[in-house]
Amino acid sequence: MPDDPAVNQNNKPIEANQPTLNTSSKKPAPLRKLVPFIKRIGTAGFLLIGFTLLVIVAVYKGWRQPPANTTKPKTELIVVQLNDIYRLDSVRAGKRGGLARVVTFLRRLKDQNPEVPVIVLHAGDFLSPSLESDLFRGRQMVDAMNFINRVAPLYVVPGNHEFDYKDDPKLAESRYLTDAIRTSNFPWIVSNIERNNPAVLPALRDRVNQHLVQTFGNIKLGVFGLTIHGVQSGGDRSYAPISGDYERIALQEIEYLEGAGADLIVGLTHLNIGDDHELAKLKQQHPRFRWIAGGHEHSLDREPDSSETALITKGDSNARTVWKISVIRNGENIDVHEESVPIDESIPPDATFTQDIEDFYRMKVRNVRSYMDTVIATTPNRCYNGTEEAVRDNESDWGDFLADTMRQAYKGIPVDVAVLNGGSIRIDDTICDRITFENLERTFAYPTRVVLVKLKGKDLREHILEDSVASKRGDGRFLQISGVSFRREPSANGTTLMKDLQIQSAKRQSAFDDDKTYVVAVNEYIFNCGDNYNFRGYVTDYIPAGPDLRSLTYTALSSQVKNKNPILGRIIDLPAYIKPTATPTPKWQVLSGTDRRCPKSP
DSSP: OOOOOOBOTTSOBOOTTSOOSOSOSSOOHHHHHHHHHHHHHHHHHHHHHHHHHHHHHHHHHHHHSOOOOOOOOEEEEEEEEEOOOOOSSOBTTTTBOOHHHHHHHHHHHHHHOTTSOEEEEEOSOOSSSSHHHHHHTTHHHHHHHHHHHHHSOEEEOOOGGGGOSOOOTTSGGGGHHHHHHHHOSSOBBOSOBOTTSTTSOHHHHHHSBSEEEEEETTEEEEEEEEEOOGGGGTSOOTTOOBOOOHHHHHHHHHHHHHHTTOSEEEEEEESOHHHHHHHHGGGGTOTTEEEEEEESSOSOEEEOOOSSSOEEEEOOGGGSEEEEEEEEEETTEEEEEEEEEEOBTTSOOOHHHIIIIIIHHHHHHHHHOTTTTOEEEEEEEEEEEOOHHHHHHSOOHHHHHHHHHHTTSOTTSOOSEEEEEGGGOOOOSEEEEEEEHHHHHHHOSSOOBEEEEEEEHHHIIIIIIHHHHTOOTTOTTOEEEESEEEEEEEOTTSOEEEEEEEEEOSSOEEEOOTTSEEEEEEEHHHHTTGGGOOGGGTOOEEEOSOSBHHHHHHHHHHTSOOOOSOOSOSOOOOOGGGSOOOOOOOOOEEOOTTTTSOOOOO
């Protein structure tokens, strides 16, 4: 049957010489060759062939391209971060913290994640200072951390308080830091100890790791450690030369750990938060550097990670709040998820830790100091607040009491103002209803002798009080005060300003006078340039360190209403520091040019 003639839009045949709607005068040669083939197989056949070709192309492309990632994200490692722990037991009247609760938390994590490794990173400060460290020189904390290490592998960086011990071969305490390192069953990591310095302690040179590279499950973890150098206390210990070139050393360590194939790189640091901020920027060029587990500030902090900065976390002191970090593999990517965890009454203490460590050392303390539970004074229906949030950030009524007491150092010398750095108040607890010798000795972990100085009002205001007001959150240099009052106001640039400074006395309040010379009581630590206060640069006349504030506080407390309840025990040996001494009124001395310089650490 002949083909139908072509027709136009009016259903009339198109003549051979009449142009069609196609703008081309001729079909391309390949298409002209296909026309007879298409006519033979029909339209349906042609479409079937086209569909088959499309399937073949799709299969080919699927074979050439890697398959889409359908693997579910998987937690490969859980890390619990601790920092700045000075007590074995709990604080806040037993409601917060406590290493026995930390042990329970670790056991729960392991039970809930049986196939996931769980480890602990400790960001420094544990050997000292505390009531126990005064007696056992940190051995109590090494025993506690060895116990934790048996539950979950533990890694530490030393903090500044690990170097409280002089470790001078000429002194009896020369063995304390060395013994702590040698008896630790967990690794110490610090990258900025100058190991080539001939004066470095052999235990620091030979037994402390520069970095860690270890595989946990399917994650190869790299850790470097940085500890703060000793500018805050006049210089490093001679046996522990520490480099303050943190960024250079961190970069060197990160590059080493990258070369070692680490999937995740962590900085374990005991530094000021400002230094951590600078280190976090190294992530821009080194994306495997994901996290800084930090300490030193004593208060919970978090700086989230970004494309340009690593995550920074710091926990509350004494394990009141810790960080749980989940390391998750998502295909080729590794994610780090952080979660703050309050360690509170919802977590029961581990019974074995309580018995073997906490109760054991509580008994040892009382064997040495049987007077610990003796009541000095009663404070019915009130609590003094000695918590770290109070003494390091705000006015504390316990800090007020201590600062007021400093002004009574010498009966014959009126004192206008007293200042005490919050970091000298170590109890981190509330003191309710009664005050015992344990409360007193936990408050003062160090000798806290009182120095009297004469300061021009302008220097006291600008270089001491305003410097305190500018302290960052959780900083031990924040001052508890007596004899003055002021307001703190936020400024437009984010800093805090001191306003309406007044002199207070028992009878009246008066304007502060920049031109007047005031007598100021100050604790010896900050007089000697501790916490970067420079009293010596502005003082001329002074009375050197005299009575210890612990003794003064006992005297002030014991003169209050006596305890009416019977004391357990009939014979109690009280400490020597309560013995009253007849201190003659001292004479003012002139601070010479040489003495105006900050003393160096021994």
